[in-house]
Amino acid sequence: MLTAAEKHEIDKAISLVPVRKAAGIEALKVVQDHRRWVSDESLRDVAAYMEMSPEELDSVATFYNMIFRRPVGRHVILLCDSISCWVMGYENIRMHLTKQLGIAYGETTADGRYTLLPNCCLGTCDCAPALMIDHDLYRNLTIDQLDEILKKYE
Amino acid sequence: MEKPLTQHIRADKRPLTLKEYEQVGGYEAVRKVLKEMDPKSVTTLVKESNLRGRGGAGFGTGMKWSFVPLNAPKPKYLVANADEMEPGTFKDRILLESTPHQLIEGMIVAAFAIQADIAYVYLRWAYKTAGHAITRAIEEAKSAGYLGKNILGSGFDLEIHLHTGTGRYMCGEETALLNSLEGKRATPRAKPPFPQVSGLFGRPTIVNNVETFCCLPHIINNGPDWFKQLSRTGDAGTKIYGVSGKVKRPGAWELPMGVTMRELIEEHAGGMQDGLKFRGALPGGASTDFLVEQHLDVKMDYTDVAAAGSRLGTGTLIILDDHTCPVGFVRNLEHFFAQESCGFCTPCREGLPWVEKILTSIDAGEGREEDLQLLNFHTKYLGPGNTFCALAPGAMEPLQSALKYFREDFERHIQDKECSYRGKEVSAVH
Amino acid sequence: MATLYIDNKPYEVQAGKNLLETCLTLGLDLPYFCWHPAMGSVGACRQCAIKVFKDGDDKKGRLVMSCMEPVIDNQRISIKDEEAHEFRGHITEWLMTNHPHDCAVCDEGGSCHLQDMTVMTGHAYRRFQYKKRTHQNQYLGPFINHEMNRCIQCYRCVRFYKDYAGGNDLDVFASKGNVYFGRHEEGVLESEFSGNLTEVCPTGVFTDKTLKQHYTRKWDLTTAPSICQHCSLGCNIIAGERYGKLRSITSRYNGQVNGYFICDRGRFGYEFVNAPGRIRKPLINGQEADKEKVMQALAATLQRGNVIGIGSPRASLQSNFALKTLVGEANFFHGVSDKAHNLSALILRILREGSARTPTMMEVEKADVVFVLGEDLTNTAPMLALAVRQSALQQPLQEVEKLNIPLWNDAAARELMQDQKGPIFIVTTHATKLDDIATESLKMSPSEIAQLGFAVANLLDSTAPADQHLTPYVKNIAQKIADSLSAAKHPVVISGSSCGSEDIIKAAANISWALTKKNTQTGIVLTVPECNSLGLAMIGGRALSSALEAGKAGRAETVIILENDVYRHGVKSEVDEFLKTCAQVVVLDHTITETMHKASVAIPAGSFAESDGVLINNEGRAQRFFQVYEGHTEIQESWRWLLAMSMAMGNSTMMPWKNFDDITRAMVEAELLLKGVDQITPSADFRINGQRVPREPHRYSGRTAILANINVSEPKPPEDTDSPLSYTMEGMRGEPPSTMIPFFWSPGWNSVQSINKYQQEVGGALRGGDPGIRLFEPVEQGSVNYFTTVSEKFVSKEGQLLIVPLYHIFGSEELSARSLSVEQRVPEGYIMVSAKDAIALNVHEKQTLSFDIKGQQYQLPVRLSDTMPSGVAGLPNGLKGLPYVELPAWGILNRA
Numbered sequence A: 001m002l003t004a005a006e007k008h009e010i011d012k013a014i015s016l017v018p019v020r021k022a023a024g025i026e027a028l029k030v031v032q033d034h035r036r037w038v039s040d041e042s043l044r045d046v047a048a049y050m051e052m053s054p055e056e057l058d059s060v061a062t063f064y065n066m067i068f069r070r071p072v073g074r075h076v077i078l079l080c081d082s083i084s085c086w087v088m089g090y091e092n093i094r095m096h097l098t099k100q101l102g103i104a105y106g107e108t109t110a111d112g113r114y115t116l117l118p119n120c121c122l123g124t125c126d127c128a129p130a131l132m133i134d135h136d137l138y139r140n141l142t143i144d145q146l147d148e149i150l151k152k153y154e
Numbered sequence B: 001m002e003k004p005l006t007q008h009i010r011a012d013k014r015p016l017t018l019k020e021y022e023q024v025g026g027y028e029a030v031r032k033v034l035k036e037m038d039p040k041s042v043t044t045l046v047k048e049s050n051l052r053g054r055g056g057a058g059f060g061t062g063m064k065w066s067f068v069p070l071n072a073p074k075p076k077y078l079v080a081n082a083d084e085m086e087p088g089t090f091k092d093r094i095l096l097e098s099t100p101h102q103l104i105e106g107m108i109v110a111a112f113a114i115q116a117d118i119a120y121v122y123l124r125w126a127y128k129t130a131g132h133a134i135t136r137a138i139e140e141a142k143s144a145g146y147l148g149k150n151i152l153g154s155g156f157d158l159e160i161h162l163h164t165g166t167g168r169y170m171c172g173e174e175t176a177l178l179n180s181l182e183g184k185r186a187t188p189r190a191k192p193p194f195p196q197v198s199g200l201f202g203r204p205t206i207v208n209n210v211e212t213f214c215c216l217p218h219i220i221n222n223g224p225d226w227f228k229q230l231s232r233t234g235d236a237g238t239k240i241y242g243v244s245g246k247v248k249r250p251g252a253w254e255l256p257m258g259v260t261m262r263e264l265i266e267e268h269a270g271g272m273q274d275g276l277k278f279r280g281a282l283p284g285g286a287s288t289d290f291l292v293e294q295h296l297d298v299k300m301d302y303t304d305v306a307a308a309g310s311r312l313g314t315g316t317l318i319i320l321d322d323h324t325c326p327v328g329f330v331r332n333l334e335h336f337f338a339q340e341s342c343g344f345c346t347p348c349r350e351g352l353p354w355v356e357k358i359l360t361s362i363d364a365g366e367g368r369e370e371d372l373q374l375l376n377f378h379t380k381y382l383g384p385g386n387t388f389c390a391l392a393p394g395a396m397e398p399l400q401s402a403l404k405y406f407r408e409d410f411e412r413h414i415q416d417k418e419c420s421y422r423g424k425e426v427s428a429v430h
Numbered sequence C: 001m002a003t004l005y006i007d008n009k010p011y012e013v014q015a016g017k018n019l020l021e022t023c024l025t026l027g028l029d030l031p032y033f034c035w036h037p038a039m040g041s042v043g044a045c046r047q048c049a050i051k052v053f054k055d056g057d058d059k060k061g062r063l064v065m066s067c068m069e070p071v072i073d074n075q076r077i078s079i080k081d082e083e084a085h086e087f088r089g090h091i092t093e094w095l096m097t098n099h100p101h102d103c104a105v106c107d108e109g110g111s112c113h114l115q116d117m118t119v120m121t122g123h124a125y126r127r128f129q130y131k132k133r134t135h136q137n138q139y140l141g142p143f144i145n146h147e148m149n150r151c152i153q154c155y156r157c158v159r160f161y162k163d164y165a166g167g168n169d170l171d172v173f174a175s176k177g178n179v180y181f182g183r184h185e186e187g188v189l190e191s192e193f194s195g196n197l198t199e200v201c202p203t204g205v206f207t208d209k210t211l212k213q214h215y216t217r218k219w220d221l222t223t224a225p226s227i228c229q230h231c232s233l234g235c236n237i238i239a240g241e242r243y244g245k246l247r248s249i250t251s252r253y254n255g256q257v258n259g260y261f262i263c264d265r266g267r268f269g270y271e272f273v274n275a276p277g278r279i280r281k282p283l284i285n286g287q288e289a290d291k292e293k294v295m296q297a298l299a300a301t302l303q304r305g306n307v308i309g310i311g312s313p314r315a316s317l318q319s320n321f322a323l324k325t326l327v328g329e330a331n332f333f334h335g336v337s338d339k340a341h342n343l344s345a346l347i348l349r350i351l352r353e354g355s356a357r358t359p360t361m362m363e364v365e366k367a368d369v370v371f372v373l374g375e376d377l378t379n380t381a382p383m384l385a386l387a388v389r390q391s392a393l394q395q396p397l398q399e400v401e402k403l404n405i406p407l408w409n410d411a412a413a414r415e416l417m418q419d420q421k422g423p424i425f426i427v428t429t430h431a432t433k434l435d436d437i438a439t440e441s442l443k444m445s446p447s448e449i450a451q452l453g454f455a456v457a458n459l460l461d462s463t464a465p466a467d468q469h470l471t472p473y474v475k476n477i478a479q480k481i482a483d484s485l486s487a488a489k490h491p492v493v494i495s496g497s498s499c500g501s502e503d504i505i506k507a508a509a510n511i512s513w514a515l516t517k518k519n520t521q522t523g524i525v526l527t528v529p530e531c532n533s534l535g536l537a538m539i540g541g542r543a544l545s546s547a548l549e550a551g552k553a554g555r556a557e558t559v560i561i562l563e564n565d566v567y568r569h570g571v572k573s574e575v576d577e578f579l580k581t582c583a584q585v586v587v588l589d590h591t592i593t594e595t596m597h598k599a600s601v602a603i604p605a606g607s608f609a610e611s612d613g614v615l616i617n618n619e620g621r622a623q624r625f626f627q628v629y630e631g632h633t634e635i636q637e638s639w640r641w642l643l644a645m646s647m648a649m650g651n652s653t654m655m656p657w658k659n660f661d662d663i664t665r666a667m668v669e670a671e672l673l674l675k676g677v678d679q680i681t682p683s684a685d686f687r688i689n690g691q692r693v694p695r696e697p698h699r700y701s702g703r704t705a706i707l708a709n710i711n712v713s714e715p716k717p718p719e720d721t722d723s724p725l726s727y728t729m730e731g732m733r734g735e736p737p738s739t740m741i742p743f744f745w746s747p748g749w750n751s752v753q754s755i756n757k758y759q760q761e762v763g764g765a766l767r768g769g770d771p772g773i774r775l776f777e778p779v780e781q782g783s784v785n786y787f788t789t790v791s792e793k794f795v796s797k798e799g800q801l802l803i804v805p806l807y808h809i810f811g812s813e814e815l816s817a818r819s820l821s822v823e824q825r826v827p828e829g830y831i832m833v834s835a836k837d838a839i840a841l842n843v844h845e846k847q848t849l850s851f852d853i854k855g856q857q858y859q860l861p862v863r864l865s866d867t868m869p870s871g872v873a874g875l876p877n878g879l880k881g882l883p884y885v886e887l888p889a890w891g892i893l894n895r896a
């Protein structure tokens, strides 16, 4: 069941496009904003609201990597693994995070606090290496800053 | 040195408010266009200015617009491509975050030229700061009457909406972007028909890059000749260049079109980090061919970079230094491309993962003699026209040039069954 | 026309067509995957690459995808070019990187487009050394097997399922090298056309699950050209047998009837033929008896006289004609209800005497305005629904053409059209699956549907009678429909007998006649209930009720019932009564029906697979089906049994008839309306270079070893005295006449894609013409004699509901519903009630409603409908457990 708040936001997205279906991805994002990820059940609810079949909507949902079709933690760490960050040694950051959090890419910490995902170029290559946690961008990373940064995310 | 696009950016990078923007001449171009010009003459003027698209392909902007049937019934669409996901590229971010009104003004000019009534800014999801800036700027422009119905009493209507992406590099490709805006999978469309004829929702549509739009107000205000003289070469205007990799001062700068690679690296980026030597660079993002030492004096414009065997692309250099493994470098790129393939056409969907696997195995010291042949066959057959869109051909550019310029590195990996760069990398110093 | 140079040889071709299609039409071999002749190009697979040269001097050329390029006059291209050939080989190599190479255990093997293309491109050596990606498969229902690892991502399945057939529960998921084709979650594929996936998929991802139960390679099937028996459209099929079992049905291309596709009822409904309980020897009072004995017994009975015959709308013309001749016209009855009888007669009259022509299904696809009255096409005439779905694109496609986008550029065309459709108008008693493409879809009672129809006709031609009492709303709609129809270039009006309303059919006829006055291109399509309903209507005879009366009058000492379960056509108590009065009940059938249970003499008739015969479809097209294999034990064609009876009793007319051709010739002489039916296919003595046309491909394996465990000397194969086909792989090689193609095969083309090689041009008529002969064309216009308007108006009655018949593609048709796979899709009985009435009656979904119709008691769970008009309710037709009742009829609600 979509909440009233979700429906309201989805309606707004629908109002910006000429056909309802065109707002399908936006609707998924709305639900993800509220629930962190899009479960099969949420997907079916959104599909019904958008007057689409679950297949039609899931086809789109699974195409885009920023729609999470599996559960994620309270905070999603998106580590840039593209070229400039690679040159600047992002792999050290990855190893540190993996060790520190005890999770590999795609996994969520046992306490449900963090999910670690690789991500392509964050568009801040002059300040590599970089990562995003939720909506926040961190650049010019060094290993010793990581623990401080992680602490901010309960 | 004139820097029309960036000169008003505040030191603290806070976006210019409408008022601040107007104080430095903002929206003059809109007034001029709406009050003094007709759509055709705007297009003609832009054609004369020789502005070439800053999204990577360098297609003439005025020319592109001229294919839109002016008398086609509404709606017609205009889209600002702010998806910027080409690895190594971070130029549009600067414009989006700091001077959103400049983009909006450029979009109004373009929309008028093609008589579009609805416009979208297709912004990549990761650009949160830019998202806020643009949302606010659109609101401001609307309340000041630059957007909406009957703009400045001219009878011209335009609405602009912000649309944030949901990930995937393909969304930057203009036809895939349109599919994405339609709420579909971001697979590209066949051309022809071009979006100018059948684009968003089957209507005439123009897609331009953010930087392209930002040039427009200045061209309108100062004329095509002024725009041309900004450049050091035949390709007009200034360009936002960038440098990333192990240089002393990575960054981005607006410079006259046609500065040399050497100037960029040495003067603006402060030269290579201590102890490192320049081995090569991708001149315009991940999908351009390597240029190497012999090309350092190549002028960074569309024509000369092409003559040197690469593409200007987005004009943002990614530097390969002598302590970084070219095989690993290319492996990282091909991993990216294989991940970002949309999966629509065979060569890209199946070829890129194969290339990545070969490179991974060479990098790990498990390569075989035949592997180089296999890589060659991919670079030959994943070329333009063979795949459905330009993603896979782009992916082959760094690979084919790496095989040309750094062949001995590949061969050494295979012979020695190891990577001799391991442990040599200097960790990032800040 | 244009000149195209292919590898330096000039060809005269059509400008604007795409190069791939053009090369294939020229008979050249060029591999492809994502392109499909019925679905056009998208350019995804890149398999069809060729070289294009700027001019004669350009030696280097440029690789292009031939499916995405139009033919340009004087263009030079090369298929043989080394680089192009190499590139095509690499495409296959890429596609095979993740393919499991499991041909040996794959159902597609031997008829696999991927195998064919792999050989054609020359890719033979595997260089990819890494791990393959794997997928999980899904349960997709009783029809389709899913094996995703074999996928080569050509996107044809989703393009067919969604874009072409309008389904929405199959799609493509994920991206990059990981794309997946299937459902959001496991479950039955809902489309009525899902079976076509097995032919559209170029490899073994989607395969026929029913074939899997008794699997045989294509090259080991004995096949014959046949006609689908499960509705009135007459889709062309290929039926395949091995070891005495019917194993699969595939679509047989007919450029006018069904094109490339068939529906799931037609594809999967065949298993009734293999029913374990079928009788294989005649039974006298339940005891097996041999043929001679039965014939002797019957001869005696027949000679006594007082014999009547009951024919069947699902039996061939030949069988019906033989029965009619045996018993004499006065004693021949159609075995359908009065209502069905009258409706068929009415339809026949409209088609024969009216001014509007019945378009072929492929012509319906090109209709630019369609008006459907009263028919739930998806369930009564499924392939016609598919055709209408294509017609919905005709007007939007005109916009595409205006922008010079070639119509074969499928993705581009759809991007431009977006969701534009129509105009299509659908007026039915309840929601139908086709409503999603309707410009306007209205739900009304049958007589209101007819009233609207008459109103439209009157608006088109004021001399057509009108109804005076229409609401402004209906008037308005009628005007809209009339305007749209008059503006159309190729308008088509569709109706039929499924509502059980003569008025609706008459209204449809009036509309089409009114339109022909302005536009001679107007088409009318009327569906009838069964595969030979129209054929039966063409050979004189009275309705079932007359037979029952004959029984009462003591004129039916013996009744011979031909392939007919009379309980499906008459009220149970009356039929019971009738059968009791007959001293001898002789039933010829291939299926154990309720009627068969009452037989004193039961005779094992051949099913369509074991018979030759001719059917007449709703278009008036006479089509031949060929025997696939000889019936086992004593199973043989009904007409052959009837000939044997005539022989035994010494019937002088029939005595000289020995085979199919004899009886067909005699029939054509006796039945005026059937002129030409003997010309559909060559006669049995037809030979090519002295040879027959083999039912088995020459790759057929192990025939001589089939019985080696019993006897190493091979038994003599049966000789076909009824057709020029042979039962073995021996015979002519090459292309048989188009009317008798047992299988599609061409060197290098083992899959169904070989159809290209049999057509005059790709997607056009078969070489030699599409099979079937149309028996009537419209009379000259001007002779229009309009029907008068609605006889009885709908007024809802307190405590009653007007019960209209509903149809189910799986369940309403008798034979297919007995197929094991189809059985799983048949719904339980129910009564559909409008939401409004449900409130008034205080019943909820699934709650039992009890009512009676003409004294028959019903207690059925309620299905609610938001669309059904109040006062009207729906009862599924023909479902097991729901006895026959003539509908529409008033149902009286029993209030407990």
Ligand SMILES: Cc1cc2nc3c(=O)[nH]c(=O)nc-3n(C[C@H](O)[C@H](O)[C@H](O)COP(=O)(O)O)c2cc1C
Binding pocket: B052, B053, B054, B055, B056, B057, B058, B059, B061, B064, B081, B082, B083, B084, B085, B086, B169, B170, B171, B172, B173, B174, B175, B207, B208, B209, B210, B212, B213, B389, B390, B391
């Ligand atoms: C795979 C791919 C990704 C692209 N990504 C971007 C992008 O992020 N931003 C952009 O402006 N252009 C991108 N382009 C180029 C666009 O297709 C298009 O050419 C451009 O937006 C046109 O704008 P311009 O004429 O102003 O350069 C990409 C192209 C390809 C093939």
Ligand code: SF4
Binding pocket: B170, B187, B188, B340, B341, B342, B343, B344, B345, B346, B348, B349, B387, B388, B389, B390, B391, B392, B393
């Ligand atoms: S080259 Fe093909 S698979 Fe790759 S991104 Fe373009 S269309 Fe998709």
Ligand code: FES
Binding pocket: C020, C031, C032, C033, C034, C035, C042, C043, C044, C045, C046, C047, C048, C049, C065, C066, C067, C068
């Ligand atoms: S058939 Fe031409 S690209 Fe697939």
